[in-house]
Amino acid sequence: MQEAGLRAALIQAALNLLEGDEADISLRAVARAAGVSAMAPYRHFADKAALLGAVADRGFSELADRLRTADAERTDPVAALVAQGMAYIDMAFDRPALFRLMFAGARLATTDVDCGTAAYAVLAKRVATITGDDRPHAAVAAWGIVHGLAMLSLAERLPPDRAERESVLTLFATGLCRSSDGKG
Template sequence: MEVWTLSTSTGSGYHHGDLRAALLDSALELLDTEGPGELSLRAVARHAGVSPNAPYRHYRDKEALLAALATRGFTELGEHLAAVAPGEAPDAEVIAMACAAVDYALDHPGVYRLMFGQACSSHPDTIAASDATIAVVAERIAAIAEPERREPLRIGIWALVHGLSTLLLDERLGTPTRAETGALVETVVRTMLGAGPERPDGKSAAG
């Protein structure tokens, strides 16, 4: 039976259950508040309330911990995208997925930046989780676009959503409310899809 030594440095000590998940939860909190530069296995152990050596049971070093965080991030993002209900109109479904992706980035700024950072880009688990998330997007696009448009459309939407998320996180677009952000994402995606905005004569820009 595994026994973990609890630290007395924090009041929120780990008591039982899944240590790996508890360490990731603690690392995620530290990542969002302190940034990756301040993240260490000892800091995560202290935050989780376990002995300094406990994290090494699951993560050999900081890079392994960061990769696990990025992997979980892509997995969660994929789940958010997969949960978007099919829309009556194809454009509506793509817009809903774009909004879900931007919302995830704004809710989890630390892990989102990590997911697309160079440090985790070559880890096999992170690559697999990223590919699975991209597959969710590709599957939805395949249902609404002709074969020759699917790959360019997937790349365009992915780049657009990531660009908007980064600009919003960096406050390059001001500090809009979530409602304003949703409206912005919808307008930009519609414009990229050629479904809007409407021209002064009332016709779609695609018409």
């Protein structure tokens, strides 16, 4: 197996174990799942946290793709922001183990400093079209709202009502629009 192929196979094996609710996601278990020697993962990853960081990076890439797709399907900026929020929450429900890993922190998954930047940039760009400028606080607020809804929903602290989550996001996006035009 070529080195690039080995790295990809190890990341995929770790992702499969993670999403299969495997309790033991050790480098040895990942190597076994990928069908390679127990030492093979060390050619690409210093430790388990580095491997899980690569899995988290893949998750952030998928999240960015989902946000871009949701955004591109809408012409109205408020509807596009709501669609992005729903895509974010959908990812949390579709891939809960991966989603939790993405935000687990450096002790569990060592990620690149820029990990998640592309996904955040999609959100921030849309917020800027609504507010009329680049307000970092507005983008952080949007991210906080959608991430909070996703985590509360995963923890079953909110009713399992998709329409209700969409209503909350619409309320926020509409309020953001009003605050930017001086009506709020």
